[in-house]
Amino acid sequence: MDASTVPRCPFDFAEALxxxxxxxxxxxxxxxxxxxxxxxxxxxxxxxxxxxxxTVTTDRRxxxxxxxxxxxxxxxxEPIVQSESINLMDPPASTRLRRLVAQAxxxxxxxxxxxxxxxxxxxxxxxxxxxxxxxxxxxxLSSQLPLTTICEVLDxxxxxxxxxxQQAMTMMATDPGTRERAVTAKAELRGYxxxxxxxxRRDPGDDLISVLATAxxxxxxxxxDELTVMAMVLxxxxxxxxxxxxxxxxxxxxxxxxxLAKLRADPARLPQAMDELLRYIPFRKGVGIPRIxxxxxxxxxxxIRAGDVVHVSYLAANxxxxxxDNPDTLDLxxxxxxxxxxxxxxxxxxxxxxxxxxxxxxxxxxLARFPDLRLAVPADELRWNTDSIWRYPLELxxxx
Numbered sequence: 153m154d155a156s157t158v159p160r161c162p163f164d165f166a167e168a169l170x171x172x173x174x175x176x177x178x179x180x181x182x183x184x185x186x187x188x189x190x191x192x193x194x195x196x197x198x199x200x201x202x203x204x205x206x207t208v209t210t211d212r213r214x215x216x217x218x219x220x221x222x223x224x225x226x227x228x229x230e231p232i233v234q235s236e237s238i239n240l241m242d243p244p245a246s247t248r249l250r251r252l253v254a255q256a257x258x259x260x261x262x263x264x265x266x267x268x269x270x271x272x273x274x275x276x277x278x279x280x281x282x283x284x285x286x287x288x289x290x291x292x293l294s295s296q297l298p299l300t301t302i303c304e305v306l307d308x309x310x311x312x313x314x315x316x317x318q319q320a321m322t323m324m325a326t327d328p329g330t331r332e333r334a335v336t337a338k339a340e341l342r343g344y345x346x347x348x349x350x351x352x353r354r355d356p357g358d359d360l361i362s363v364l365a366t367a368x369x370x371x372x373x374x375x376x377d378e379l380t381v382m383a384m385v386l387x388x389x390x391x392x393x394x395x396x397x398x399x400x401x402x403x404x405x406x407x408x409x410x411x412l413a414k415l416r417a418d419p420a421r422l423p424q425a426m427d428e429l430l431r432y433i434p435f436r437k438g439v440g441i442p443r444i445x446x447x448x449x450x451x452x453x454x455x456i457r458a459g460d461v462v463h464v465s466y467l468a469a470n471x472x473x474x475x476x477d478n479p480d481t482l483d484l485x486x487x488x489x490x491x492x493x494x495x496x497x498x499x500x501x502x503x504x505x506x507x508x509x510x511x512x513x514x515x516x517x518x519l520a521r522f523p524d525l526r527l528a529v530p531a532d533e534l535r536w537n538t539d540s541i542w543r544y545p546l547e548l549x550x551x552x
Contacts, residue, residue: 158187159174159185160188160189160190161174161178162189163190163437163438164437165437166437166536167536168531169404169434172434172437175438175465175468176468178200179465179468179471179472183201183204183452184197184199184204184451184452184456185198186198187225187463189227189439190326191227191228191328192226193224193225194461196224196460196461197456197460198463198464198465199451199452199462199463199464199465200464200468200469200472201452201472203474203475204452205464205465205468205492206496208443209443209496209497209499210496212242213445213447214443214444214446215443215444215446216242216246216498216499218446219442219461220240221235222444224461225442225463226439226442227439227541228323228324228326228541229326229334230330230334230335232323232324232338232441234342234384236377236378236381237382238378238381238382238385238502239385239441239499242498243498246498246499248372249374249382250498250502251369251372252364252367252368252369253367253382257502257503257505257506262506263509265305265509268304269297269301269514270513273518274517276293277292277293277518277521285528285552286529286550287528287549288547288549289399289402289550290544290545290546290547291547293514293518294398294399295395297395297398297510298390298391298393298394298398299313299314299317299395301390301391301394301506301510302391303316305359306360306390307358307360307361307362308348308387312344317391319340319341320392322337323337323338323341323388324392324540325539325540326539326541327539341384342384345380345381348361348383349361349365350376361379364383365379389501389503390507392542393435393494393501393507394510394511394514395544396435396436397433397511397544398511398515399544399548400433400543400545401429401433401511402525402548402550403527403548404429404432404433405429405515405519406550411425411484412519414484415484419519419520421484422515424484426511426512427489427491428482428486430493430494431470431476434467435543435544436467436541436542436543437541438465439463439465440466441499443461443462443464444460444461444462445462446458466492466496469492470493476488494507526551527550528549529549534547535547
């Protein structure tokens with residue numbers, strides 16, 4: 153493809169939760185194609201079909217580790233990822249880290265967190281009910297529950313929490329004027345967690361950081377830098393998905409009354425419904441961390457050369473008509489699982505079970521507590537975030 157014909161893809165579409173038309177055009181007409189992003193050097197391949205995305209995320213010829221140190225094409229002025237992060241490792245190095253971290257997210261541990269999560273949800277919804285309608289779900293629930301939960305799990309002191317959240321959000325901003333602040337925020341977050349994890353090494357408690365600090369797989373343990381970055385990643389990823397998806401899921405259900413009626417008629421279908429909602433909702437923009445081809449690879453009818461940067465779109469994979477019938481329809485009866493909202497392969501989010509538990513607890517309780525829940529304003533009057541990689545309503549006024 154000639155350089156003059158390579159599309160520039162800012163992936164800045166933010167009209168409610170409609171699917172990005174640029175991404176749709178690419179996935180329909182050129183499922184493996186060259187693109188330019190807003191930041192970073194050079195071009196990248198963009199892979200959008202479900203099966204091709206699965207190949208890139210599982211084939212050892214595509215390396216995350218090779219991204220380290222590169223000014224790779226990306227959506228944010230400053231790269232979000234840290235060089236020691238599990239997100240920039242390939243198997244077997246990432247396998248070792250995942251085995252250690254997975255000890256903190258076993259089914260037993262996540263279920264043990266459910267009662268505390270339920271208590272937090274109940275308290276927040278008590279306050280919302282006392283406030284009375286109209287009440288902003290973002291202020292009363294979405295912005296509080298995930299941050300409170302992950303900070304409780306990590307045992308982060310209350311006075312530090314909002315500052316850490318703001319630093320994490322600064323790193324996710326897409327405006328070019330935010331680069332200097334993003335660099336500072338990343339350094340401050342890292343410094344904070346270096347000090348915190350060192351204290352937990354010396355004096356472990358029952359929190360998740362202490363679990364990671366003392367986790368062993370034979371003679372293997374997390375190094376100090378690995379523990380610091382892992383704690384930092386857990387804070388950032390442990391609240392952002394749930395924060396934005398709480399509002400997005402509520403909005404989606406309230407604007408799809410037939411699907412909401414199905415769920416209200418049979419609350420036991422919530423896990424299946426959650427799977428479909430997570431597939432359907434494009435809760436972020438564009439792409440994340442790329443991979444580098446370590447040798448020439450034929451994919452989707454094109455040759456990707458050794459050294460080429462390769463991005464995948466989990467959003468597009470979730471809407472692939474070869475994988476899902478009527479993929480642009482929300483169908484809570486759908487049984488075809490395997491969505492890629494939490495990634496795939498060696499970089500599937502290890503904390504996904506915690507996020508799903510949190511979302512199921514919050515949404516299930518919200519619907520049971522407010523049986524006639526509805527939007528308090530017309531859907532087209534809602535304001536949506538346009539300043540970062542995440543898509544969500546800035547306020548979600550509800551009535552009941």
